[in-house]
Amino acid sequence: MPKNKKPKGGRPAANFDPSYAKGGKGRGTQKAGSRSPGHRGYRPEEEAPRKERWSRDERVASGRSPHRADREGRADSSAGWGAERSGASRDPRSRDDRRYGDRPARPHYREDRPARSYDRDDRAPRSFDRNDRNDRNDRPARSYDRDDRAPRSFDRNDRNDRPARSYDRDDRAPRSFDRNDRNDRPARSYDRDDRAPRRFDRDDRAPRSHDRNDRAPRSYDRNDRPARSHDRDDRAPRRFDRDDRPARVHGRDDRGQRREFDRPGFRDSGRRPSNFFPARDAAPRFSSNDDVVLERLEAEAIQADAVEGVDFADLGLGGNVVRALRELGAESPFPIQAATIPVVLEGRDVLGRGKTGSGKTIAFGAPAVERLMQLWTESGKAGGRRQMGRKPRALILAPTRELALQIDRTVQPIAQSVGLFTTQIYGGVPQGRQVGALQRGVDIVIGTPGRIEDLIEQGRLDLSEVVITVLDEADHMCDLGFLEPVQRIIRRTAPGGQKLLFSATLDKGVAALVDEFLVEPAVHEVAGEDQASSTIDHRVFVIDNRDKRDIVAQLAQREGKTLVFSRTRAFAEDLTDHLEDYGIRAVALHGDLNQAKRTRNLHQLTSGRVDVLVATDVAARGIHVDDIDLVIQADAPDEYKTYLHRAGRTGRAGKEGRVVTLIPRNRQRRMSELLGRAEIDVDFVDVRLGDDLHGELERGAAAVEVETVEVVEVESSDVTASVADTTDVEPAS
């Protein structure tokens, strides 16, 4: 769709669609949005074909309601709940008409969106045959042998006509042909609902006695902490003698090796790489309390099989919340949820660790909502309608915008079920809508540190009544660059408020926050959540670095969703281009893209419109996309935690997944150490361009299963094995 058809008043024509004026279905009326009533339906936001792609994600990303607004004034998530349902049911029109017919004007937003004709897919044709590109089935088998390949006439010199690279793919020249030409692509459901019920497989659980009273006593050595204003007198007395703690129920100490690193003096042993916990190397202030968090984490392990027969109501959640969870697809609690929900409801501070994809969002989101509701009731303020300017009472912080958005997708319906309002506060989108929501009154703020601080400084966000603060990916939020803003934000919340820290890799790195803000936190993890019980198959290919892009392409040339990690934004772009050169539809996700594109590109993967997403570590943590079955680490991570989080984008909720890490020869030792820290045992395989890589993956899979079993035995009988030795341990087979 070329930019043509000048609209009235010099408004940008980008979103104007001529077909619209020709009388598409239900388009006759002139309503809000027609700038000039005499003009034939100038309503840039209502151009028919694009509507289908105006997804929930995009609405939410722009600060709008996840709901489809039926009329003005109900566009933010906090304004629309309930009304949509009842309004929609009375509306005699078809669903599509309801969806599109009355949409309020949103020119200020739509104009932010790139014009369709600048879409990545509309780029100028390259010199090879485009028609083949999108039909993977018809394309002749490709030899990945470099010399064999037809010279790529689309080599970089052809691209001189491209503008300087801004990573903004919308700068590209328009392409003439229509998107609808793509009928030769394999059929695909473009209509996947991101909020589809969780398809978590829960059949592998064993029975459990859900008895909270036989929990081990906790140990504390924090007598120096100031008393907390909160009323905690009803708590059971606690022991302060750490040695009294019972041994872990689970025989194997799955953190034993990591603890080796934490021991004083280990640093001097020469085995510790300098980049391990760099922040703490430079910050001796943690030294005395280093092990505290870790020790407690281990003390509170819940058995993974202990949730059999327990439902959310048993854990103390109210009927509305339980129903909301059911609608989200969560019928019964996962272990980490069973562990943390009752404790959060008690009002205690909680540190929670559950492996990637284990359901942490609900583990903190549902009880936070329920608790907010209870506090509200106790204070006698419940039941009233929304009050203007009601200050937020819960805050959820996340490290990336995409994660904040995703958390809101889970928490908002839960909050809505009890009449509470949420809003997202993050950067990259105009703040007006977010501020508007705050002015109307919001109960739960979900966002990223930068914009939250910004709005605080502007005096538009007041956290003084926040009594529940959640840090998702809490260890990451304590990394250099994040920690200080996070501290400043938490200091703005109500003193004595409840704090919940969650992460799959929660470790002593959160000590800075724990010491300042938490009081006698309960620490929970799920026992036996180690790599041996993982559904992820790990592989390492040792490659020649100059073949990296081609090997990535060869690996990504497959059915199924693939997530590729790159260390830098520039390489993510480069790889994306390279994949497209191979005819693999791929999009990028990194911080050089504007937020609209980030959201859109991620949605391209979740919706299945592309199979390959090339991302920086912006996508490493927390992001859930159904059915990613292959993660390719084009660049190996530097930290074992990064490895675990990236790998955790696949194999979620008991599904199978595979991770392939590409490393050059000279990185084998470092990689081996990293994997040791992550407690993953993998054989390295030398691989060359042109090898049957997928065959290699399949061959590896069977072997790994056997090895994994062996590793458990080795480690459980020798928890003191040094990390450096771990990957050298050869299975008996």
Place this chain on the structure above:
DNA sequence: AAAAAAT
């Protein structure tokens, strides 16, 4: 190196 504010 990346992420997180907007300018």
